[in-house]
Each structure stands twice: as structure tokens, then as C-alpha cells.
Amino acid sequence: MANRNNPDFDKDADAQGGGVQSVDRALHILEILAREGDAGVSEIAEEMGVHKSTVSRLMGSLVGRDLVRQNNERGKYQLGFGILRLATSIPGRLSVVHEARDVLESLAAKYKETVNLAVLRSNYAVNVDQAMGPSTLATYDWVGSLTPLHATSSGKVLLAALTVDERDQLLKRVGLPARTPRTITNRTELETQLLDVSRQGYAVVHEEFEIGLTAVAVPIYNHLGNVIAAVSISGPAFRFTPEDHPGLMEGLREAGLTISAKMGYRRR
The missing domain is CATH 1.10.10.10 (Winged helix-like DNA-binding domain superfamily/Winged helix DNA-binding domain)
Incomplete structure (x- = not known):
């Protein structure tokens, strides 16, 4: 032996x-x-x-x-x-758009709504990729669109990840203009909501950016644990209520973590 x-x-x-x-x-x-x-x-x-x-x-x-x-x-x-x-040497070779693509397609197929990937650029949430759900209503191409940080789910995720000083400087530059009657334009109210976003790990908006549009987003992290992007699911308000959709929140969180892992993030 x-x-x-x-x-x-x-x-x-x-x-x-x-x-x-x-x-x-x-x-x-x-x-x-x-x-x-x-x-x-x-x-x-x-x-x-x-x-x-x-x-x-x-x-x-x-x-x-x-x-x-x-x-x-x-x-x-x-x-x-x-x-x-x-x-x-790894982060410079990783593209969040490339790494997220399969996950976006999977989310769109599973939840049958539009899925977007957004990053923070020039004071806006910029949609850099999109996967379309099978619904005939989900036809708008958001790729390349500059959307306000304070009125979108992805934007709120990206805002919540900034330091207080960074957020203060950014919002002083762009303000909090109303996009709909439901847009939050009060800074104190927004800060309270961003604390909830940080604690919960997701952001939901109901018709704050566009009447009839509801969306939910979660963060994507890099190898350092910094938020580098957000992935969102959006759909018509009359049929899409993410808080009431069984398993959607958890599925979206898991998708965000899957993309994050591809970017080198290690779950805590």
C-alpha cells in the first residue's frame, strides 16, 4: 500500500x-x-x-x-x-457588453420584457446593449439613449453607487427636471430613495421617466467591487409590476451577479 x-x-x-x-x-x-x-x-x-x-x-x-x-x-x-x-491585465480585456450579452438574452426570453444594460457616461445613464422580449409592444431601441439618472431604475442604481460628494456635484450640474408628474424632483426625497436602493440592491421606477413605463434594475460590479453598470427589465405599467412578479427580483439579482462574476467580481 x-x-x-x-x-x-x-x-x-x-x-x-x-x-x-x-x-x-x-x-x-x-x-x-x-x-x-x-x-x-x-x-x-x-x-x-x-x-x-x-x-x-x-x-x-x-x-x-x-x-x-x-x-x-x-x-x-x-x-x-x-x-x-x-x-x-484582465479588466482591460473584459467588455461588460460582451460578457453580459447571453445573460441579457436569457432574461428577455424568461420574463418576456425588454432588458437593457446601462453605464454612467457624461452625467447620464447610457444604454449600451439591449435584448428584446417577445412582446409586440417592446419595440423601442434604447441602445445609445441618454436617460436621466434620477428618473430611471438603472440611473438610480448608478447614482446610489456614487459617493455623496460625487453625487452632489453631478446633480448640481444636471438638476432634477421632471419627466412626468411622478418624477422625483426633491433632493431629500431622492437621497432617501437612494439609501433604499443601496440597502435593497435594486431600484424600481413607476412611470417616472415615461408615462406607462415601469422598470427595475440591479447593479453590476467589477473585480474591485465597484458598480460599473446596471441591468434593467422594463415593460408597460399596465402589465409589468416587478414587485408582484414571482421570482423576478431574485432572478434579476442573480443575473447581475452572474455578469459581475464574468467581470471578476467575487461574491461576498
């Missing part, structure tokens, strides 16, 4: 697995260091159930690639700056 405490056992296993096991173990080491902050060879070997020599051998490779570093000559190990270089 093979002895796991024998370092030759690990070498034989690596050879049989064509190196795949070594890769898996190296990734396991990185995950442990990411979770713990730092750890010694003995601690890592114990958690992984392998011999210390196996961990030492893998550490040598990781240190050589600058993915791991040692605090001092005999200290514990931490993630190295090589990890940071790899991580920072």
Missing part, C-alpha cells in the same frame, strides 16, 4: 497524472495563501494532505515565477506581485 508520508508517493502521482496534479496542487497553494494571507510549508502540507517536500518543490516554482514570495529567509509565504500583474 502506498504511503502518503513518503515524498516519492507524490512524485509518482505527479508523473502518472502527466503534471496535471502538480498544477492542481499549485493552484490549491495559491488559494490557501489568498484565503489566509500567509502560511508556512507545514501548514499548507497538512491542509492539502501531502508531504512537505511536495509543497516545498511547488513553492520553488511559484516563487520563481514571482507568484509567491517569502516574508524573510525562513518566514511564511505570501502571494507575490506576479499575481497582481496577471490580475490587472
Whole structure:
């Protein structure tokens, strides 16, 4: 019977697995260091159930690639700056429009309404992509439209993510003009609503931007946990009441988190 405490056992296993096991173990080491902050060879070997020599051998490779570093000559190990270089190369290559596309289509098919993806640009919520539901009423193309932040569900999600100072400066520039009789034009009332948006994780508007239009939106986060976009579902007010639609809120939240995960966000 093979002895796991024998370092030759690990070498034989690596050879049989064509190196795949070594890769898996190296990734396991990185995950442990990411979770713990730092750890010694003995601690890592114990958690992984392998011999210390196996961990030492893998550490040598990781240190050589600058993915791991040692605090001092005999200290514990931490993630190295090589990890940071790899991580920072990803966001620039990620497009929220590209990553969100399949999710938008899925939402539109499931809830049979119009789904939009919006970002904050030049004091407005700009719709950058859209998926149409099967309804014949859902025919308006919102892509490229500049919509007011204070009167739309996506806009309120984006506003709620700003700091108080950022929001104050922005709203001083654009004001709170009424789009319909239901538009919130009082700053105190808006701030109260934005606190609710932050707490609840979604924003709903009933005919604030356009009479007859209801919408709900949730945030999309990047790898740093910052809100970078919002995904919304909108439909005619006579048939679309998101708060009363079974499972819609949770489904939309899950969709937002799915897109966020594609952008590098890690759920808390």
C-alpha cells in the first residue's frame, strides 16, 4: 500500500497524472495563501494532505515565477506581485457588453420584457446593449439613449453607487427636471430613495421617466467591487409590476451577479 508520508508517493502521482496534479496542487497553494494571507510549508502540507517536500518543490516554482514570495529567509509565504500583474491585465480585456450579452438574452426570453444594460457616461445613464422580449409592444431601441439618472431604475442604481460628494456635484450640474408628474424632483426625497436602493440592491421606477413605463434594475460590479453598470427589465405599467412578479427580483439579482462574476467580481 502506498504511503502518503513518503515524498516519492507524490512524485509518482505527479508523473502518472502527466503534471496535471502538480498544477492542481499549485493552484490549491495559491488559494490557501489568498484565503489566509500567509502560511508556512507545514501548514499548507497538512491542509492539502501531502508531504512537505511536495509543497516545498511547488513553492520553488511559484516563487520563481514571482507568484509567491517569502516574508524573510525562513518566514511564511505570501502571494507575490506576479499575481497582481496577471490580475490587472484582465479588466482591460473584459467588455461588460460582451460578457453580459447571453445573460441579457436569457432574461428577455424568461420574463418576456425588454432588458437593457446601462453605464454612467457624461452625467447620464447610457444604454449600451439591449435584448428584446417577445412582446409586440417592446419595440423601442434604447441602445445609445441618454436617460436621466434620477428618473430611471438603472440611473438610480448608478447614482446610489456614487459617493455623496460625487453625487452632489453631478446633480448640481444636471438638476432634477421632471419627466412626468411622478418624477422625483426633491433632493431629500431622492437621497432617501437612494439609501433604499443601496440597502435593497435594486431600484424600481413607476412611470417616472415615461408615462406607462415601469422598470427595475440591479447593479453590476467589477473585480474591485465597484458598480460599473446596471441591468434593467422594463415593460408597460399596465402589465409589468416587478414587485408582484414571482421570482423576478431574485432572478434579476442573480443575473447581475452572474455578469459581475464574468467581470471578476467575487461574491461576498
